[in-house]
Amino acid sequence: MTGERQADLAVVGGGIVGLAHALAAARTGRRVVLFERDEHAVGASIRNFGLLWPIGQPAPTYDRAMRSREIWLDLLKRGGAWYAESGSLHLAHHADEQAVLEEYVATAAHAVENGVRMLTAAEVLERSDTVRPDNLRGALWSPTEINVDPRQAIPTVARVLAEDFGVEMVFGAAVREINLPTVRTTAGDWRVEQVVVCSGNEFQQLYPDEFDAAGIRRCKLQMMRTVPQPGGWALGPTLCAGLTLLHYRSFSHCADLPALRARFEAELPEYLAAGIHVLVSQTMSGEVTLGDSHEYGLTHNPFQHDRIDDAVFEYFSRFAALPRMEIAERWHGIYPSLPDGATELVVRPEPNVLIVNGLGGAGMTMSFGLAEEVIAAW
Secondary structure (H helix, E strand, O other), X not given: OOOEEEOOEEEEOOOHHHHHHHHHHHOOOOOEEEXXXXXXXXXXXXXXXXXXXXXXXXXXXXXXXXXXXXXXXXXXXXXXXXXXXXOEEEEEOOXXXXXXXXXXXXXXXXXXXXXXXXXXXXXXXXXXXXXXXXXXXXXXXXXOOEEEOHHHHHHHHHHXXXXXXXXXXXXXXXXXXXXXXXXXXXXXXXXXXXXXXXXXXXXXXXXXXXXXXXXXXXXXXXXXXXXXXXXXXXXXXXXXXXXXXXXXXXXXXXXXXXXXXHHHHHHOHHHHXXXXXXXXXXXXXXXXXXXXXXXXXXXXXXXXXXXXXXHHHHHHHHHEOOOOOOEEEEEEEEEEEOOOOOXXXXXXXXXXXXXXXXXXXXXXXXXXXXHHHHXXXX
């Protein structure tokens, strides 16, 4: 590419956060160009469960998650991508788990309005033949969760943005410098009025001082996928259990949660130390995704630990079983995370430049709703 091309707004980063901001800007009528340094997205946006997970969000951000869900459905239908409105089951095999779930239903009117309710053990087993019945007390049912295959969904969103919304997608182009009105990239210079930097895990490349001031860090996780399950077997609702209640902020207000935490601290301290909780989802080809762990720091070694995978297997086996447990793939992901429970980093390092980052593990769930808010306010 030679010379200097023009757009109204440039987005740096082709992961889910960047795609969401490109869409929100294009919907306002801006001419948008998006730069992604890799030939296609290979980071956290494709290394996840493929779950849109409103149930994990507390009341202040639940509406944002539900708006993201609406936008996801529109894009998936436009692009012809696979998705399953599977909902989720938070299983209770202990009295303290049941107590937290019942308290949540009693105190989370925003979720109850969207169909969240408690199920008996018999009702759970009617919805899922994967759940182990031993000591099952019931479950929290939420109908709002959607399963996508991120390896298909993220490229589909990029294609829909180009075809339906006119976003110029420039893959394999690293941004060297932002000096408005010029954005210098390895694929040539562009003249733009505004820039949104959604650099994900590569936050030390542009405006590192702003990220350093925010105390941002990286979270490393381990995940696995099985081989395709036989005979068209379907998981049904996404599954999780008691450890997940400690992970998501949606349950943090529950007065019964400390007692649950105390039990896990006594029984499974190594799980809490490794940040392990277990989610189970299924891809469009029938593979089942299992994970994950959470290790926080600025720099992580590239090695995976069998003990973490073994712990995920062991906890999974307490509440569910699959026809085939043969593992086809193992990987680790790394995503940026903010300290002290902050849900996102939105800062303006200089006029007409905005940084959006730090959505943690909620990027797939929250990005589209957040982007609408950010662009509307800019």
